[in-house]
Structure formats: C-alpha cells, structure tokens
Amino acid sequence: MKAVALWVFLVPRNLAVLFLRFYRAVISPLYGDVCRYYPSCSSYTLQAIQQRGLVMGSVLGIYRIIRCHPWAAGGIDDVPPARKPHFRVTRFGFVVASSQGKG
Amino acid sequence: MDIPGFISTILWPIKWVVELLLVSFHSLFGTLGMDPAEGLTWVLSIVGMVLVIRAALIPVFVRQIKSQRKMLEVAPQLKKIQDKYKGKKDQFSREAMSRETMELYKRTGTNPLSSCLPLLLQMPIFFSLFSVLNDAQKGNAGVGLLNTQLARQFGDAQLFGIAPLHMSFQQATGTGNVAVMVIAVIMVILMTGSQFITQLQIMSRNQSPEAKNSPMFKQQRILLYILPLVFAFSGFSFPLGVMFYWLTSNLWTMGQQFLVIRNMPTPGSEAAKAREIRLAKKGKLNIATASDGSIDHVVLEAPKTTQRQQPVGKNRAKKQGEKK
Numbered sequence: 001m002k003a004v005a006l007w008v009f010l011v012p013r014n015l016a017v018l019f020l021r022f023y024r025a026v027i028s029p030l031y032g033d034v035c036r037y038y039p040s041c042s043s044y045t046l047q048a049i050q051q052r053g054l055v056m057g058s059v060l061g062i063y064r065i066i067r068c069h070p071w072a073a074g075g076i077d078d079v080p081p082a083r084k085p086h087f088r089v090t091r092f093g094f095v096v097a098s099s100q101g102k103g
Numbered sequence: 104m105d106i107p108g109f110i111s112t113i114l115w116p117i118k119w120v121v122e123l124l125l126v127s128f129h130s131l132f133g134t135l136g137m138d139p140a141e142g143l144t145w146v147l148s149i150v151g152m153v154l155v156i157r158a159a160l161i162p163v164f165v166r167q168i169k170s171q172r173k174m175l176e177v178a179p180q181l182k183k184i185q186d187k188y189k190g191k192k193d194q195f196s197r198e199a200m201s202r203e204t205m206e207l208y209k210r211t212g213t214n215p216l217s218s219c220l221p222l223l224l225q226m227p228i229f230f231s232l233f234s235v236l237n238d239a240q241k242g243n244a245g246v247g248l249l250n251t252q253l254a255r256q257f258g259d260a261q262l263f264g265i266a267p268l269h270m271s272f273q274q275a276t277g278t279g280n281v282a283v284m285v286i287a288v289i290m291v292i293l294m295t296g297s298q299f300i301t302q303l304q305i306m307s308r309n310q311s312p313e314a315k316n317s318p319m320f321k322q323q324r325i326l327l328y329i330l331p332l333v334f335a336f337s338g339f340s341f342p343l344g345v346m347f348y349w350l351t352s353n354l355w356t357m358g359q360q361f362l363v364i365r366n367m368p369t370p371g372s373e374a375a376k377a378r379e380i381r382l383a384k385k386g387k388l389n390i391a392t393a394s395d396g397s398i399d400h401v402v403l404e405a406p407k408t409t410q411r412q413q414p415v416g417k418n419r420a421k422k423q424g425e426k427k
Contacts, residue, residue, distance in 0.1 A: 026326065029326050033216060034216055034217045034218060034219055034222060035216060035218065035219050036208075036214050036216045036217075036218045036219075037205065038201050038202050038204075038205035038206075040219075041219045065219050065220060065223060066220065068218045068219040068220050069218050069220045069221075070162075070163040070166050070167070070217065070218045070220075070221065071166070072214075072218060073209050073212065073214065074205060074208055074209050074214040074216065074218075075205050075206060075208065075209030075210075075214075076202055076205055076206055076209070
C-alpha cells in the first residue's frame with residue numbers, strides 16, 4: 001500500500017523525466033552545444049526534478065535558464081544538493097523508492 | 104490552440120512586442136503606398152519583424168565572436184585537458200572532461216557557447232505569432248497594438264490575392280485551394296533545405312574530434328536525416344504566415360552560421376583546419392603537421408615573398424647587414 005502511494009507520489013516527476021529525456025534525445029541535438037554551464041540547462045533541470053520533484057525542480061530549472069544568458073560567465077553549476085536523498089534513480093532516469101527494485 | 108494561463112502570462116510581453124513590430128512595419132509599408140489589406144504587405148511585415156528581432160540579437164553574436172578570439176590564448180590549456188582524456192570514452196571521463204573544460208572557460212572568461220535563454224526566447228516568438236495568426240483568423244484582437252480591425256485584416260489577407268495567410272496546407276486540401284498548396288510545398292522545401300544545411304554545417308564541420316567520437320554524435324547524425332522529414336510533415340499544418348516567419352529566420356540562421364563556421368570555427372574541428380589551410384594559402388599561417396598527419400600546432404609567421412633573393416657576395420652582404 002505504502003509502495004503504491006509512493007509510486008503515485010513519484011508519477012509527476014517521472015513524467016517530467018520522460019519528457020526531458022525525449023527533449024534531450026530529439027530536440028536538443030538540433031542546436032548542438034549551446035549551454036554556458038556544466039551540467040547543461042536540460043541536464044540540470046532533469047537532476048533537479050529527480051531530486052526535488054516537479055515543482056521545486058522546475059523552479060530551479062527555470063531560474064537556471066534565466067541565468068544562462070550571453071553575458072553570464074558560465075562554468076560549473078551543480079544542482080544544490082537535497083538534504084537527504086530518499087530515492088534511487090534508474091539507469092533511464094526514473095525515480096523509484098530506494099528500497100525496492102521495481103519502477 | 105489553447106495555451107495554459109500561466110504560460111500566456113509569461114508570453115504576454117513577448118506577444119506585445121511581436122504585435123508592436125508587426126503593426127509598425129505594417130503601417131510603414133502602408134505609408135509607403137502598399138495596400139494594407141494585401142497579403143504581401145503582411146508577409147513583408149513578418150519578414151521585417153524577423154529581421155529586427157535577429158538584428159537585436161547581433162550583440163549576442165558579437166560577444167560570441169570576441170570570446171572565440173580569446174579562445175586562441177587558452178588553446179594550449181584546452182589541449183592539455185583534451186590530451187588528459189584522450190581515448191577515454193566512458194561516461195565518467197567525458198563528464199569530467201566537460202567539467203574541467205567549463206571550469207577553464209569560466210576562469211579565463213572565454214566561454215564560446217551562446218547560452219540557452221536566446222534559444223528559448225525564440226520559441227515564444229514563434230508561439231506568439233502562431234496564436235496571433237490563429238486569433239486573427241477568428242477576428243480576435245491581440246494583446247497590444249493589434250486591434251480587432253487589424254487582426255481581421257491580417258486574418259483575411261491573401262497573398263497574390265489567392266492564398267490566405269492563415270491557411271495551412273492541410274486546410275487547403277479541404278477547400279481545394281491549389282495556390283496555398285503550391286506555396287506551402289515550395290516553402291516547406293526551402294525551409295527543410297535551409298534547416299538541413301545549417302545542421303549539416305554544424306555537425307559535419309564545426310565539431311571537435313572529441314565530440315564526434317561521443318555516442319551522442321551518432322544519434323545526432325541519424326536525427327540529421329530524420330528531423331527534416333518531421334519538419335516537412337509538421338510544416339503542412341502551419342499557416343502560411345507562420346511559415347514565412349520560420350523561413351526568414353532559417354535563412355538568417357544559415358547565413359550567420361556560415362559566417363561563424365568560416366571565420367570562428369570550434370578549435371580542433373574540420374572547419375578550423377579548413378580555415379587554417381585557407382589562411383596558410385594566403386601566407387598568414389604556417390602549419391606544422393604532427394606525425395599522424397593531423398595539424399599539431401599553428402605558427403604565425405610573416406608572409407613569404409615569392410621573389411627570388413639575389414645571391415650576394417660576402418662583401419656586399421656585410422654592407423647590407425650594416426645598412427639594416
């Protein structure tokens with residue numbers, strides 16, 4: 001029961017993960033490398049959503065894109081680490097409960 | 104097409120500017136004596152709008168050129184990083200390499216990348232124009248200067264008197280409007296062509312060997328051939344007015360990309376080698392080739408004269424030496 005609730009809780013961010021994976025595979029290559037930061041804006045947003053969920057992750061991502069303007073110095077800019085990692089990330093990028101292997 | 108509330112709030116200022124540019128150009132062409140209700144007037148307004156937007160982005164472009172010039176100074180450090188990760192193709196080494204490269208760019212202030220925000224800003228412009236046209240078709244006023252009357256005029260405007268700007272290929276098949284279909288097909292071909300050339304230029308000529316070896320590159324190559332097809336098909340559902348925006352924008356990008364690749368290529372890419380060879384032919388560069396045939400480094404040198412040096416006797420040589 002708890003596992004199902006957790007799975008439902010993780011659905012929004014996993015949908016976002018699916019969308020971002022699609023973007024990174026199909027749309028992103030069109031532009032080539034443009035981002036002035038490492039990790040790139042889309043990768044940063046992906047990580048942020050994985051760690052913080054859809055709402056906070058999107059806010060962090062949008063803030064990052066706003067900072068990625070032509071006058072920015074760029075450089076390394078990692079996602080601010082979450083206090084305690086609760087979940088595990090699969091190879092594809094889906095977020096699952098850390099104790100169980102299913103996703 | 105309905106846009107969710109919060110996105111349209113973000114889009115509002117962009118939509119406003121789009122309408123401002125569109126209406127200004129429209130009244131400019133009107134005062135120049137063109138028929139305000141004519142489709143061509145509206146098409147030229149769209150073209151003018153694109154040119155203004157892209158010209159406004161030129162400072163961004165110039166900044167990129169400047170940091171590219173500076174890149175030459177950090178080239179040795181960049182090469183050091185590249186050598187360190189030579190032949191390491193696993194994900195962790197690649198990530199560590201990009202991390203170090205980015206760090207170097209930041210430290211030296213030579214970031215050659217163009218940043219993400221301008222790209223994302225283009226999307227709302229496209230979106231805005233799309234919704235302006237869509238609304239205009241229904242006779243709805245825009246958010247700013249495009250009032251109901253102008254919107255209706257825009258919506259009703261016909262190119263060459265036969266092809267309505269709000270009509271897409273798809274709709275044209277329904278009504279049997281051959282002119283729209285012909286224009287749409289020509290534009291889709293031009294659009295797809297220019298997009299393809301731009302991408303091909305970036306991918307085949309302006310990427311460093313490291314980037315070419317990455318698994319991402321293979322994926323990109325496949326997409327290079329698939330995406331134009333996708334564009335071609337999606338292009339059939341866009342109204343003609345939006346396609347004119349897209350085409351003008353594509354042509355501008357193609358020209359700009361050509362200049363960038365020709366004059367400020369990514370260091371280590373094929374385009375960079377071509378540029379070095381070109382410069383060497385003009386006698387401005389001396390290329391030292393490494394043992395494997397790749398260009399190792401480039402030495403700046405004074406231009407060589409083709410004129411034969413007259414041999415001089417010992418005494419004269421001495422005298423000449425004294426003169427200098």
